[in-house]
Amino acid sequence: GQQVMQIPQYQHVQEGEDFTTYCNSSTTLSNIQWYKQRPGGHPVFLIQLVKSGEVKKQKRLTFQFGEAKKNSSLHITATQTTDVGTYFCAGSNLEYGNKLVFGAGTILRVKS
Amino acid sequence: NAGVTQTPKFRVLKTGQSMTLLCAQDMNHEYMYWYRQDPGMGLRLIHYSVGEGTTAKGEVPDGYNVSRLKKQNFLLGLESAAPSQTSVYFCASSPRLGRGYEQYFGPGTRLTVT
Numbered sequence: 001g002q003q004v005m006q007i008p009q010y011q012h013v014q015e016g017e018d019f020t021t022y023c024n025s026s027t028t029l030s031n032i033q034w035y036k037q038r039p040g041g042h043p044v045f046l047i048q049l050v051k052s053g054e055v056k057k058q059k060r061l062t063f064q065f066g067e068a069k070k071n072s073s074l075h076i077t078a079t080q081t082t083d084v085g086t087y088f089c090a091g092s093n094l095e096y097g098n099k100l101v102f103g104a105g106t107i108l109r110v111k112s
Numbered sequence: 113n114a115g116v117t118q119t120p121k122f123r124v125l126k127t128g129q130s131m132t133l134l135c136a137q138d139m140n141h142e143y144m145y146w147y148r149q150d151p152g153m154g155l156r157l158i159h160y161s162v163g164e165g166t167t168a169k170g171e172v173p174d175g176y177n178v179s180r181l182k183k184q185n186f187l188l189g190l191e192s193a194a195p196s197q198t199s200v201y202f203c204a205s206s207p208r209l210g211r212g213y214e215q216y217f218g219p220g221t222r223l224t225v226t
Contacts, residue, residue, distance in 0.1 A: 001171075009152065033214060042202060043155065045214035088154060099170070100215065102147075104154040 002027050002096045006089055006103030014111050019076040021106035023089035030094055032065055032072045037105070038085045046074075079110050113138050116218035118203050124224045125193040133188040133221050135203030143206045144186040145170070145215065146178060148199040155202065161186055193225045 003026040013019050023032065031050040035043040047056055049065035049072060056063045062075045072091075076083055086107050090100040116137045125131055135144065142163050147155040157170030161180040175197060177189045186205075190197060200222050204215040 006154070042217040042219050043204075043215075044217070048214065090155075099157060099160065101157075101171075102155040104152055 002091070002093055002101050004089060004091050004101045004103040006106055008106055009104065010107045010109075012109040012111065013079050015081060016078050019079050019083070019108055021074050021087050021089075021108075023072040023074075023091070023103050025070045025091050025093075025101075027093050027095065028069050029091040030069075030098070032069075032089055032091045033100065034063060034072075034074055035088045035090065035102075036085050037088065041085075043088060076108075079108070081110050081112050084108060084110050115139065116203055116205055116216050118201075118218040118221050120221060121219065122222050124226065125190075126226055127194060129193050130189070130191050131193065131223075132190075133201055133203075133223075135186045135188070135205075135218055136184055137186075137203075137205040137216070138184065139205060139207075139216065140183070141205035141207050141216070142183075143208060143213075144180065145204045145206075146176070146186065146188045147202045147204065148172065148197075149202060149220075150199050158188065158201075193223075195225045197223065198225045199223060 005024045033048045034046040037043045053067045054065040060077045086105040088105045090102045092098045119134045145160040146158040159178040164183040167178045179187045203218040206213045206215045
């Protein structure tokens with residue numbers, strides 16, 4: 001079946017440092033979504049990418065979708081304590097019924 | 113709008129007991145989902161529904177049953193709870209399935225089976 005792998009599992013950074021999480025799919029995706037879950041909270045949608053090579057920015061967050069539509073990344077510039085949480089990627093594919101398959105998530109901790 | 117709500121927020125069960133988790137959404141979404149979240153494993157789809165009166169199996173459906181008698185409600189049942197079902201359960205909804213449709217999550221239910 002469709003699998004979505006995400007690395008790293010955990011990252012602890014100093015406030016002000018950059019952070020990147022990577023997502024890789026075993027199949028070509030029709031789209032990829034990113035979610036953020038604050039500690040003790042629920043996943044909240046951040047963004048969706050649908051085009052090959054697409055890059056989108058939200059303030060300090062930069063999202064990329066690979067040319068082959070099998071990988072994606074989320075980069076945070078100059079992390080802040082408010083960035084703490086778990087970041088999930090989730091991809092869907094028409095072949096697998098368009099259901100979202102989530103990666104295991106990357107837990108980000110920020111030291112102030 | 114309340115969005116997606118879940119009851120209860122916490123529950124402790126003994127092995128073999130049964131319970132039902134309730135999810136409600138007020139966004140008139142067609143699609144609803146039940147996920148479980150375990151450390152290091154992300155969100156795994158248990159069952160989902162593409163409309164009132166329909167249900168389908170997800171990635172990890174064993175030990176669970178669901179019903180969608182009303183469009184706004186999606187129930188998850190555990191007939192005979194097992195310790196392996198200790199998890200955080202999230203309900204979600206979306207207007208439709210696939211690209212362009214983000215999922216809206218409820219606050220979660222933390223279930224412990226002893």
